[in-house]
Amino acid sequence: MLIGVPKEIKNHEYRVGLTPASVGELCAGGHSVLIETLAGAGIGASDEAYRTAGGVIVDTAAEVFARAELIVKVKEPQAAERALLRGGQILFTYLHLAPDPEQARDLIASGAICIAYETVTAADGSLPLLAPMSEVAGRMSVQAGAHCLETAQGGRGILLSGVPGVAPARVAILGGGMVGSGAALIAAGMGADVTVLDRSPTVLRRLAAQFGARVKTVHANQASITQAVHAADLVIGAVLVPGAAAPKLITRTMLAGMQAGSVIVDVAIDQGGCCETSHATTHASPTYIVDGIVHYCVANMPGAVARTATDALNAATLPFVITLADKGWQTALRDDVHLRNGLNVCAGKVTCAEVAAALSHAYVPAEQLIG
Missing domain, CATH: 3.40.50.720 (NAD(P)-binding Rossmann-like Domain)
Structure with missing residues (x-):
């Protein structure tokens, strides 16, 4: 799978979706990773470090979004980023949609497959990516x-x-x-x-x-x-x-x-x-x-301690990124109910009951959309 990592653009957000070490793991598994130039600057990760890990550096976020099948971020996509999403593209990041009707509308309109870190669950009921x-x-x-x-x-x-x-x-x-x-x-x-x-x-x-x-x-x-x-x-x-x-x-x-x-x-x-x-x-x-x-x-409090926060986040998210890349989103979500719980918006439908209730949208269970 072709995975994309744009530079975060939220105010004073210095974290990055994937570290060079995480990119290396994905490339070793046969996947390709595009990284926007300077995406890792906030954690001291140079473009050269990403190249050494096997990643490909591109000049703009627009190119990352245009080419990648799976977008891995940290914070919810800002308006300019949401405009770059396309139908069938996978977005894996924090979303926090319940208080954000504008973002929800844009994600629904995009047709993208939007999986939120904060609602992925674990067997004990905890939230391992949050x-x-x-x-x-x-x-x-x-x-x-x-x-x-x-x-x-x-x-x-x-x-x-x-x-x-x-x-x-x-x-x-x-x-x-x-x-x-x-x-x-x-x-x-x-x-x-x-x-x-x-x-x-x-x-x-x-x-x-x-x-x-x-x-x-x-x-x-x-x-x-x-x-x-x-x-x-x-x-x-x-x-x-x-x-x-x-x-x-x-x-x-x-x-x-x-x-x-x-x-x-x-x-x-x-x-x-x-x-x-x-x-x-x-x-x-x-x-x-x-x-x-x-x-x-x-x-985005943890953005102020970007190195600590990015390393801690990648340790939790990387196994799920690998699963999505290895299996594709439909098989990955069919096989793992806990990852499936992370699906918030899919192909124009709201698939998280709590988000649907908070924003007065119709709720469609994820099972109806993953085949």
């Missing part, structure tokens, strides 16, 4: 929040760890999954006063066993969330409903009960955000203030 970036984003959320708490950033002027004689910052984490666990690990390690809220007793027991007395665990309901948000200096939104829009757990009314200069880091922003006042921001302009509360809502 997990590595959730781990990165969870850890990053604390350092981003700590920076935003600085006075110069509009924050309360609080050091996350405190100092002897001065209490540390209070951190409330909404959701105890991959993002929440990663955030708790870093926040507790920095000495913050950490509380994690989740609806699942199983998750709360896991966190209690992992962190012991270093992290408080609380069952999440409207009252406990309100109390935790009002008490916190830093709130990290780490909730996820796979494929669907994030629930709005933090209402605008709740902001009035927070201390001015408190910070919300909404990691759920890729799925629309879990705060009513959240809207996506970029690394170039990451924050804004509503009712005195600093909001950090960067939609």
